[in-house]
Amino acid sequence: MSGSSYTIACPKCQTVNTVRGKAMTLALTCSSCKTYFGVGKWSKDLTTFGTSYEPVLPIGAKGKIDGKVYEVMGLVVKKEQKYKYDWREYIIFNPFEGYAFLSEYNGHWNMVWPVDDVPPLAMSASDFVDEGFHFRLFQKYKAKVIYAVGEFFFDVVHITETTFNREFIAPPLLFALEKSDDSVLWCKGEYMTPSEVASAFQIPVSKLPSKTGMGYTQPMMGKIKNGAVVSFSILVFIFLLIAQMFFSGSAEEKVVYQGNFFQADLKDQKFFKTSSFTLEGGSKSLEVVVVAPLLNDWFFAEFSLIDETTGTETIFTKDVEYYQGYEDGESWSEGSTKGEAFLSQIPAGKYHINIYPEFSTSSHEFSLTVKRDVAAWSNFWLTLLMLSVFPIGYFIRRNWMEKKRWSESDYSPYEY
Template identity: 30%
Template structure:
């Protein structure tokens, strides 16, 4: 097979005990198990006596592996040689994955590259062991170095096919009970032998496909397509998320504190609160109206403004299937300068088809900003349907906190973190859909 042709020359050769084909291998010190690339015979040879045939793999690969035997790559600062390839599947489910055996050319140590649906993991053995919390529970976990690893999968495996050389009987892997605990981008893997009750531990680290591609100088079309969310694939923006979330919280706190300081430095002050009639005029208003030159104007009492200030006007009326137009003019009694606005109140309601409905509002508000210091009064020119006499409640306040501005800033500040938070949430939901031990399973 072309997949078995090494890109570097193997230093040692041996003969297949079944088809007599010549087999090259690299680790002359430790490799004792081999797969013939010609007849797919799996056998053991320990440099003494005849080779011992163990089994033969019937599976035929549809396409060549991504990493060919004998390929050399620099990964995580170390030079590795690809010496083995194993195709595995879970016993209960049809999920299949590939494990590449990598030989560290400097130390002679072995590590693995595992790939499932285009997601790559760098797997290396761990000295010692870990304590599993709630080991018989669906919420089993491993806690180490201030990191909690949650149970993600438990399974037994079947070896479907292999190529290359190995320092252990790869079929013994089928006897192991595997438990995977994740804390993305890391995974702890427990391989437990049910007969001896002993466990071996491995730690996996997620690697981006372009890291693998660069390490082994692969053409893009050689890389397997990445599907879905990997078991330990980092969430979107994982590297920047802590800084982004901290920055957003700090800025939100600044906005809230700034709003509170404005309230403290310039506390809200009520300048006027009074009820008027849209038709009837008091004696005071009638006299003021005469001065203003109109019998339709309501002139309010005078009030002082400590400026420059923002004034908020709150207008209300007990409308019922009626409308009311309220032009308002704020007049500086010393300079005669005026500031105008108009509000239209209308409120209608009824019952149609057995269902009640309503539209409009009985209240509205307006804000005039940058009003200079001085003595002011209001001229109000209410207009409504002929003959109607509607009450008008008017309140004028100075330095009213513009909560809408603070809310707007907070909303703008939350847009990008909110998008990232949603992407991270859906990422996690998708990750755990591939597990029988996810939060959604525990809740059922």
């Protein structure tokens, strides 16, 4: 705070302290002997602390948060009275916005500011909804100030010791209640990343405490929202289905060759050769369908699809088996008299197929049908699976992180 100097003498060592908060400052620590004392006549207590702490945000440092410049006025280190963990609260001030807090625990930061309007249910319920966010009670505690430095707009030591606290979270947001016999203070807060804090105060992020564990208001995986993941997933799945329907509907499935082959025609040759057929368009799929009239028998053949221009052969095999019977009062069947071979990415051109069959004792003929541009549904199912990886992974990770977050609460909705 600028302007003419405003000083107060320490009641213990008489050191004259310059007070940046001027008349607003109601308590401060002496810059020389570090004694905490109240300003004016409301308190004669002097408090000294048995510990010390070097603020990572120096007293007097200025930082820009949400476009507003805040000045660091003081720091208190508080200790929870049941589980004995401690955290730090920096009191920051903007002449137009008033005071607020930057709290830090295990390297996780929250910007917290006083609010007048709180949801009515917040006073009594363990959960409530505010502006679409579902807040749940995370902790109740009493705390004690174990260290303070700087200036304060209230008697932070006395108030901390006499208030009972409740905190509700809806990450990245929180509501905090400090309640005593004669006062109620509601604050709202929001998680800040160490990078955001460092950037606001223009200090290297390496100067800030390292993050450990999970912050109780730390948002999941950045700024991803559950509803957005669900909505976007549905949109993508619908788009995928429409695309598949389009490709299936527009697939030509044009029969480019159809022929019947008989073992008797083979004579001295080892193979059949189809007549030439032309494949049009660019690179497309080809389906070769083999049908053999079998009963408790098999048929096998090796095929060579030959590009008559380049001489390139695409070699594949197909076997067809069909068995049926009657056993223990029930009829059964296995296999099929029909088999399909799918060839991917066959370029346009003039082709024929050489067929090297192996007939069994009772199978002596087969038919061959070649179709151009056949849609593959398996790609659709695989794509659906791949697209599901992200939302499924997100919700698994979210659930895991939520359980981890709430493992530090006495009011966890999860069982461990």
